[in-house]
Amino acid sequence: MNSHEDRQKTGLVFNVQKYSVHDGPGIRTIVFLKGCPLSCRWCSNPESQRHRPELAYNPGRCLTLNKCVRCLEVCMRNALIRKEDASLRIAREHCEGCHMPCADACPANSLLVYGRERSVDDVLAVVEQDEAFYARSSGGLTVSGGEPLFQGNFVTALLREARRRRYRTAVETCGMASAALVREVAPLLNYVLFDIKIMDSAAHKAQTGFANEQILKNFSILAEEFSDLPLMARTPVIPGFNDTAEAIAAIASFIAPYPRVTYELLPYHRLGTQKYHFLDRTPPMGNVTLDKNRMPRLQSVAEGILRARVQNLQQPKTPSS
Numbered sequence: 001m002n003s004h005e006d007r008q009k010t011g012l013v014f015n016v017q018k019y020s021v022h023d024g025p026g027i028r029t030i031v032f033l034k035g036c037p038l039s040c041r042w043c044s045n046p047e048s049q050r051h052r053p054e055l056a057y058n059p060g061r062c063l064t065l066n067k068c069v070r071c072l073e074v075c076m077r078n079a080l081i082r083k084e085d086a087s088l089r090i091a092r093e094h095c096e097g098c099h100m101p102c103a104d105a106c107p108a109n110s111l112l113v114y115g116r117e118r119s120v121d122d123v124l125a126v127v128e129q130d131e132a133f134y135a136r137s138s139g140g141l142t143v144s145g146g147e148p149l150f151q152g153n154f155v156t157a158l159l160r161e162a163r164r165r166r167y168r169t170a171v172e173t174c175g176m177a178s179a180a181l182v183r184e185v186a187p188l189l190n191y192v193l194f195d196i197k198i199m200d201s202a203a204h205k206a207q208t209g210f211a212n213e214q215i216l217k218n219f220s221i222l223a224e225e226f227s228d229l230p231l232m233a234r235t236p237v238i239p240g241f242n243d244t245a246e247a248i249a250a251i252a253s254f255i256a257p258y259p260r261v262t263y264e265l266l267p268y269h270r271l272g273t274q275k276y277h278f279l280d281r282t283p284p285m286g287n288v289t290l291d292k293n294r295m296p297r298l299q300s301v302a303e304g305i306l307r308a309r310v311q312n313l314q315q316p317k318t319p320s321s
């Protein structure tokens with residue numbers, strides 16, 4: 001694929017976030033792609049899950065129909081229903097296939113579209129704006145989601161073109177993709193953030209919709225076949241799912257044979273709750289919260305296993321008799 005072809009490729013992007021310092025080394029621009037094969041109950045980006053544009057409504061920003069009717073004026077499908085308090089209800093069954101002029105007409109950003117088709121060229125024009133920061137901080141572009149590998153053709157074109165322009169590249173992945181795609185994308189990357197949620201495959205399937213064998217296989221491919229590629233494993237610590245010493249120890253033990261792999265625990269948070277409501281969905285986790293007091297213990301379990309790995313590697317080899 002030549003540069004011209006790659007630059008014209010389009011994908012469904014729901015956000016481009018600048019100045020991130022949490023998603024790979026240095027200062028980074030994060031490109032969020034829409035669509036994910038998993039449906040994790042704790043997902044904090046519900047707007048990322050479905051591979052199609054979605055309309056969201058934030059009633060807190062709405063000027064109300066007492067003062068503004070711009071969205072009603074452009075909606076040709078009678079999909080916006082007036083509620084008693086003069087806010088709106090979206091009759092979503094009417095919105096399918098609409099190009100969502102209501103969001104463009106809204107002066108208050110109360111109606112939002114999650115997911116617009118954007119070209120590689122268009123996305124990289126935004127990434128380019130912070131070139132100076134990447135150079136100074138060893139930062140660059142991180143592709144996230146959703147699952148970035150879900151849009152395989154687009155992410156490959158985006159990463160290939162980014163590398164032509166000499167950006168350092170990273171992905172944040174749940175690991176659910178074909179092995180062939182993982183092998184195709186890996187040479188285009190400088191860094192990988194890879195989620196390992198739990199080793200118990202049945203529990204993984206129950207809470208995410210898929211078993212984890214393919215995910216673990218892809219992790220091993222990256223760790224073994226691309227030994228120069230920095231790889232960070234991450235575990236979102238979820239109450240009632242993997243917030244036990246046993247669950248974390250099992251993951252750390254899986255990672256331990258790979259001395260290059262780093263590991264991070266991410267405590268569950270509920271920051272995405274509001275977005276579920278904006279999309280008229282019920283947050284699957286309800287009001288459950290994580291007992292944060294568990295984190296130091298889980299951290300030390302993981303560190304203990306991974307520290308032993310380092311010590312084992314440093315032990316002088318005993319000559320065989």
Ligand code: SF4
Nearest residue numbers: 075079095098100102
């Ligand atoms: S997306 Fe289209 S059909 Fe739905 S409310 Fe907006 S303008 Fe109406």
Ligand code: SF4
Nearest residue numbers: 062063068071106110
């Ligand atoms: S255009 Fe926006 S601010 Fe005005 S009524 Fe509609 S949603 Fe509310």
